[in-house]
Amino acid sequence: MPVALFLALGQIGDPAFRRPLLIGVLGAALALGLLIWGAVEAAAWAAAGDAAWLSWLAQAAGGAVGLLLAWWLFLPVAAAIASQLVEPVARAVERRYYPGLPPPRGASVAAQAAFGLRFGLRLLLIQILLLPLFFIPLVGFVLALLVSAHALGAGMVTQTALLRMTMPxxxxxxxxxxxxxxxxxxxxxxxxxxxxxNLLVPVLGTAAAVHLLHRSGGS
Incomplete structure (x- = not known):
């Protein structure tokens, strides 16, 4: 399986990868920038009326919490956005490595878009629910990572497969x-x-999933 990821990394400079990458990054940055701003403003509101130094401390703490949340939640937000732009990445991989494939006849565009949105929202919810595990040293982090890995792998492979397959x-x-x-x-x-x-994960995941499916004869 690492071969699929290495092949995807080798194609990262492909022009077809740029638009999904850029849109995913900008969209996620905007959403998470608003999250950080909201955390700072909420902390400032909570500390309103207190001494100036206490208000500043509260805002700094709010910003730190917002930054941590943005780091942890960046992936699902970027994945949800980039999932709507899977096709150009998959087509670029197929043109380069699997040129003999017949034209794709997968799920409808609406079905693919709906799955991509559900995938991103599900991953976002999972990431949020896993946050309390960080209070369990080491073990909590490992558990969170394993659960995230399953959700991410399932979403990437299924989303990519829908380009050439029905949902079942x-x-x-x-x-x-x-x-x-x-x-x-x-x-x-x-x-x-x-x-x-982490900016590259949605695009690399799509490209690697294409290799995974085709090299296994799964599509």
Whole structure:
């Protein structure tokens, strides 16, 4: 499975990757920038009427909390946005590595868009629900990472499979690729923890999922 990710990394400079990458990053940055701003403003409101230094401290704490949340929630927000732009990435991978494929006849555009939105929202909800695990040293972080890896792998593989499969077929493809897909999700989840590198995760995940499906004969 790492081969699929290495192949995706080797194509990261492809022009077809730029638009989904840019839109995903800008959209997520805007949403999470608003989150940080909201956290600072909420802290300032809570400290209104207190001494100036206490108000400043509250705003700094609010900003720190907002920044932490933005770091943890960046991936699902970016994934939800980029999931609406999976096709150009997948087509670029297929043109380069699998030129003999027949024209795709997958799920409808509406079904693909709906799944992408559900995938992003589900991942966002999971990331939020996993936040309390960070209060359990080490074990909590590992558990959160493993759960995120499964959700991320399942979403990426299924979303990509829908380009050439119906929904039942895409779900069956995920079941066949569950282990490899989970490993892919784990690698992507680890990448998502690294600033700057996390910007590439939605696009790399899509490209790697294409390789995973085609190299296994799953599509």
């Amino acid at each position: 077929e895409a779900r069956a493809a995920w079941r066949r690729q569950r282990l490899s897909g989970w490993v892919l999700g784990l690698l992507l989840a680890l990448m998502a923890l690294v600033p700057i590198l």
